[in-house]
Amino acid sequence: MELDYYKSMKQKHESIIKTIAHIPEGKVASYGQIADLAGLPGRARLVGKVLKETDVVLPWHRILRSSGELAFPRYSEMATKQKRLLEKEGVVVNKTRVRLADFQWQPSMADMIFLLEG
DNA sequence: CATCTGACCTAAT
DNA sequence: GATTAGGCCAGAT
Secondary structure, three states, rough: OHHHOOOOHHHHHHHHHHHHHHHHOOOOOHHHHHHOOOOOOOOOHHHHHHHHHHOOOOOOOHHOOOOEOOOOOOOOOHHHHHHHHHHHHHOOEOEEEEHHHHHEEEOHHHHHHHHHHO
């Protein structure tokens, strides 16, 4: 895997976007998990930045903090929206948190291979 | 060039 | 659980 410092910013963004797009419906992932899968260990912050800036349509609502908390301020407009989108696909949100043990995405070998290509 | 900011994370307390 | 400290680093100031 070609990772981190061998990648240009553009490549990093592409890896992150590709990874996020691969999160299945009804599952969630943390910023750090996405960074790891994208070959960018320790770059959780970059995932947030890309998500915030990109125009690409992505399942942004499936990204949570490592604690399972929604990524936005409690009861903010965005948090409410995220909660609604998650519940619509079967993810249980207690107040402002999801039980990762129940809904975190566990990438299959096929997922890993797909993410490694390109 | 220096500092600050931030859809974050882990480890330690 | 909560808090603190340190890590991360591109882009804005």
